[in-house]
Amino acid sequence: MDVAVVGLGATGLAAVLEARRRGATVAAYDSGRLGGGATGRNAGFLLAGTADFYHRRRDRELYGLTLDEMDRMMAETPTVISRTGSVRRPRSLEEHEDCAAHYQALRDDGFPAELERDGSMIVPTDGSFHPLARASLLAAAARDNEAVLVENHLVDNFDALEADRVIVAVDGGLERVLPELTGRVRTARLQMLATARTDEVRIGRPVYSRYGYDYWQQLPDGRVVVGGCRDQFPDQSWTTASRPTQAVQAALDCLLREDVGVRNAPVTHRWAGTSSYTDDRRPVCEEIRPNVVAVGAFCGHGNVIASMAGRAAVELALDGRSPLAVALTE
DSSP states (O other), rough: OOOEEEEEEEHHHHHHHHHHTOOEEEEOOSSSSSTTTTHSSOOOOOSOOOOSOTTTSSSHHHHHHHHHHHHHHHHHHHGGGOOOOEEEOOOOOHHHHHHHHHHHHHHHOOOOOOOOOTTTTTEOOOOOEEEEEEHHHHHHHHHHTTEEOOOOOOOGOEEEEOOOOEEOOOOHHHHHHSSSTTTTEEEEEEEEEEEOOOOOOOOOOOEEEEEGTTTEEEEEEEEEEEEOOOOOOOHHSSSSSSSHHHHHHHHHHHHIIIOOOOOOOEEEEEEEEEEEETTTTTOOEEETTTTEEEEETTTTTHHHHHHHHHHHHHHHHHOOOOHHHHHHHH
């Protein structure tokens, strides 16, 4: 069985490795560099669950599967993952109440969570990782396993790939690659910045705030990365463009100085990436054309889900069915 994978991010690499494990001949392509899309441009949060907070999509089995996936990722690339836990920090009375409901649902269903005096919630099983470094390790493993990986190669005709099965593993801009998903999937621009090394703060865990629209963490080398604020500028955010904008970056500056508490360290990097979303916040993982499986639209929450979805896409492509795809999307 010849399998072609379009996309060399986290999802595509997971699909490549799974297809090779199952004995398929695999060639994978990316229009840019390995991990050059959402995989290499995100904050590196490793979070259990789905794009919805647990009390909103209370699926105990799926949450457990994401915990298992983080264990699997840790075993696969231990040098680039740290299981420090994560913090959800509320910014309003309403969000305090929502955070408490989130905490209670996790505890009631037997999952670890801690509620702090200030109303913040710690999820000790979460963590962070270096997404581009992990992608490089997975790519090396794929090449060692005789998969062919081709960068800077735009695939605009799936038939030309001459493969028995094609897996389109694209997140940002998925609806452009597969126009039949237009209206169901749309792409958002997510923006971030990073500072020079600083001792002004000590941030031991990745932080989510304002319902996840704002987020930050301190890297092991002391730099602070901050992202978010896109909801404040919807006219600038629903786009496949991936260049930072002045308005969102100014809002990130305020978040950095006023909320994160980094007053003096200079901003050294500013960037943007794209991620695709669905209205029901369920990812896409299905046969979209005969012998073409689409996988993506992780709603900004793809670091764990993408790894699972890549394997699910291979199940669909090779077996015609995937219980894992059903668990992720229904």
